[in-house]
Amino acid sequence: MTEIKCPKCGEVIKIDDVSYAQIVSQVRNAEFSKEIKEMESQFNLNKKREIELLQQQAKAEKEKTLANYQQEIAKLTLEQNKAISELRNALALKEQEIKINEQALKDKYENQLKSKEETISYYKDLKARLSTKMLGESLEQHCQNEFNKLRATAFKDAYFEKDNETVEGHKGDFIFRQNSPEGAEIISIMFEMKNQADTTATKKKNEDFLEKLDKDRTNKKCEYAILVSLLEEDSDLYNSGIVDMSYKYPKMYVIRPQFFIPMITLLRDAALNNLEYKNQVIAYQNQHIDITNFEDKLFDFKDKFGRNYQLASDKFKKAIDEIDKSIAALQKTKENLLSSENNLRLANDKLQDLSVKKLTRGNPTMAQKFAELKDGEKSNS
Secondary structure, rough: OOOOOOEOOOEEEEEEEHHHHHHHHHHHHHHHHHHHHHHHHHHHHHHHHHHHHHHHHHHHHHHHHHHHHHHHHHHHHHHHHHHHHHHHHHHHHHHHHHHHHHHHHHHHHHHHHHHHHHHHHHHHHHHHOHHHHHHHHHHHHHHHHHHHHOOOOOOOOOOEEEEEEEEEEEEEOOOEEEEEOOOOEEEEEEEEEEOOOOOOOOOOOOOHHEEEEEEEHOOOOEEEEEEEEEOOOOHHHOOOOOOOOOOOOOOOOOOOHHHHHHHHHHHHHHHHHHHHHHHHHHHHHHHHHHHHHHHHHHHHHHHHHHHHHHOOOOOHHHHHHHHOOOOOOHHHHHHHHHHHHHHHHHHHHHHHHHOHHHHHOHHHHHHHHHHHHHHHHHHOO
C-alpha cells in the first residue's frame, strides 16, 4: 500500500500500487502535456520573434540595397547628364566652328571671285580701249610698274630689264636675275608677255608661244621661263592660277598678270633656301677638284718615281753585273796568283835542295873554280 497526502487538506490516503501507478501516470501525463504546451508556446514565441527579427533584417538590407541602387542610379544619371551636356556643348562649339569656317571660306572665295571679276573687268575694259599692239605694250608696262613698286624693298639686289639683245632673230620681253652676296647667280627668269584684243580675228593660244620662249630662255642662259598671258581668257585652266608647263618644256610656267610678283617671289625665295645647298655643292666640287689635283700629282709622282726607279734599277743591275765580272776577274787573278805561289814554292824547294856538290858534280872545271874561291876566302881571313 502507498500513502498519499493531499496538499490542500492534509488528509492521508492509502492506495494500492496499481492505483498509485495510475495516479502517477496521470500526473506525469498532465505535467508533460503542460510542459509540452509551454514549450510549444515558447517555441512559437521564439519563432515569431526570430521571424520578426529576420523580417526586420531583410527589410533593413532591402532598404540599404535599394538606397545603394538609388544612389548608384543617381550617380550614373548625373554622369550621363554631364556627358550629354559636354557632348551637347562640344557639338554646339563644333557647329559654331563649322559655321565660322563656312563663313570665312565663303568670304574668302567671294573676295577671290570679286578680285578676279575686278581683274577681268579691268583687262576687258583695257582691251576694249586699246589696239593689239598697245595691249601688249601696256601689259609689259604693267608688269614693269608692278616690279618697280617693290624694287627698292623686296628686289633691291635683283636685275630686271628689257631683253634688247636679239639672238637667232628672236628676243624675249624681260629678264630677271639675282645673285648671292658672293656673286653667284641663284636664279634667272626669261619673261614673255602676251595679250590680244577681243576683236582680233585670229585668236592665239598660250602654247603657240612656248617653243619661242624656251629658245629665248636657252639663248640667254636663263633657268626659268614664264609666259605672262591674257590669252584664252575663258580658260578654267589658266584662270585657276599658276600653270606648270614643265611636261612640255623644263621649268616653264604660264601665269596671269596678277601672279607676276608672287611668282617671282616664290621662285626667288625657293632659290635662296637652296643657296646653302648650292654652296655645299660648290664646296664639294672644290674639294673634288682638290682631290683630283692631288690624285693627278700623286699619279705623276708615281709615274716619275717609277721611271727613276727603273733607271736606278737598270744601273744597279749593270753595277751588279760589273761587280760580278770584277769578282770573276779577281777570282781568276787569285787562281793565277795561287798557281804562281805554288811554282815559287817548288822553285824555292829546288833552290833549297841545290848545293855546290850538286852543281860541280860531273863538272871538274866548276869544281876547281869553287875550290879556288874557297881557298881565297880562307887566305883573306
